[in-house]
Amino acid sequence: MQNVPSVTITLDEQRYTLDAQENLLQGLLKRGAMINHSCLAGVCRSCRLYDAKTQAPLLSCQTQVSDPLTLVSQPERRYDLAVDHYHVAPLSDKWQWIDATTPFSLELAQPVLWQCGARQGRAFQCAANHESVQFALPSDIDLTRTTLKLADTRARFSLDPSAQAIVICDDVCLTIAQAFQESLAELGIAATDQVYALHAEQPYAALNFKRFDYAFIISSTAVSLTSIEQWLQNNRVRVEQPTYLTFADQ
Numbered sequence: 001m002q003n004v005p006s007v008t009i010t011l012d013e014q015r016y017t018l019d020a021q022e023n024l025l026q027g028l029l030k031r032g033a034m035i036n037h038s039c040l041a042g043v044c045r046s047c048r049l050y051d052a053k054t055q056a057p058l059l060s061c062q063t064q065v066s067d068p069l070t071l072v073s074q075p076e077r078r079y080d081l082a083v084d085h086y087h088v089a090p091l092s093d094k095w096q097w098i099d100a101t102t103p104f105s106l107e108l109a110q111p112v113l114w115q116c117g118a119r120q121g122r123a124f125q126c127a128a129n130h131e132s133v134q135f136a137l138p139s140d141i142d143l144t145r146t147t148l149k150l151a152d153t154r155a156r157f158s159l160d161p162s163a164q165a166i167v168i169c170d171d172v173c174l175t176i177a178q179a180f181q182e183s184l185a186e187l188g189i190a191a192t193d194q195v196y197a198l199h200a201e202q203p204y205a206a207l208n209f210k211r212f213d214y215a216f217i218i219s220s221t222a223v224s225l226t227s228i229e230q231w232l233q234n235n236r237v238r239v240e241q242p243t244y245l246t247f248a249d250q
């Protein structure tokens with residue numbers, strides 16, 4: 001029997017492996033994704049998904065997969081924040097803390113795209129409440145001279161409060177990871193009582209054979225899936241859902 005090549009589809013930051021030439025909607029539904037749909041004939045448009053980068057819409061019921069796709073189920077909403085609509089506080093020598101009043105609310109760990117002048121990047125919601133958006137930006141960005149443009153990516157991310165979580169970070173993001181861990185505790189999510197170093201020289205014996213629902217990997221640069229898997233394997237940790245929260249400038 002001939003092997004069918006597989007194609008990785010990322011929807012709202014969850015990865016699915018579909019067979020090449022499989023129907024996108026059917027393939028994702030079959031693997032547990034929740035996608036609105038109705039006519040299956042390209043008429044009602046309820047099955048629309050969006051390219052995560054270009055925001056171009058695509059009818060999933062009419063798409064056969066051939067190349068990897070990164071999609072979101074809702075288009076981004078974009079906002080400009082005037083300087084008096086957010087508070088800024090130093091977090092460390094690398095990061096400043098933004099606490100903003102926005103027209104939208106975010107779940108803890110939900111991603112936000114930001115743009116400040118010509119520079120843009122990615123952050124995530126660090127607050128456990130829904131009243132403000134809190135995230136960290138590199139401290140060398142002068143926020144007093146510019147309007148902060150925010151995009152709510154609306155990736156459907158919601159944390160199960162009965163979950164167990166582990167927080168892993170690189171050296172640069174240690175203070176953010178600690179703040180994030182406090183927000184997990186506020187939400188009642190059981191997290192490890194320390195954050196773990198992504199680049200630790202030795203495996204952590206205390207993690208041996210532990211199982212977590214979420215691993216939050218908080219990193220200033222993009223981390224490859226392979227190196228995360230390697231880290232988990234070295235530490236003999238099992239995780240249902242690794243979630244990457246990177247701060248890399250784009």
Ligand code: FES
Pocket residue numbers: 037038039040041042043044045046047048059060061062
């Ligand atoms: S389900 Fe109606 S257009 Fe796809």
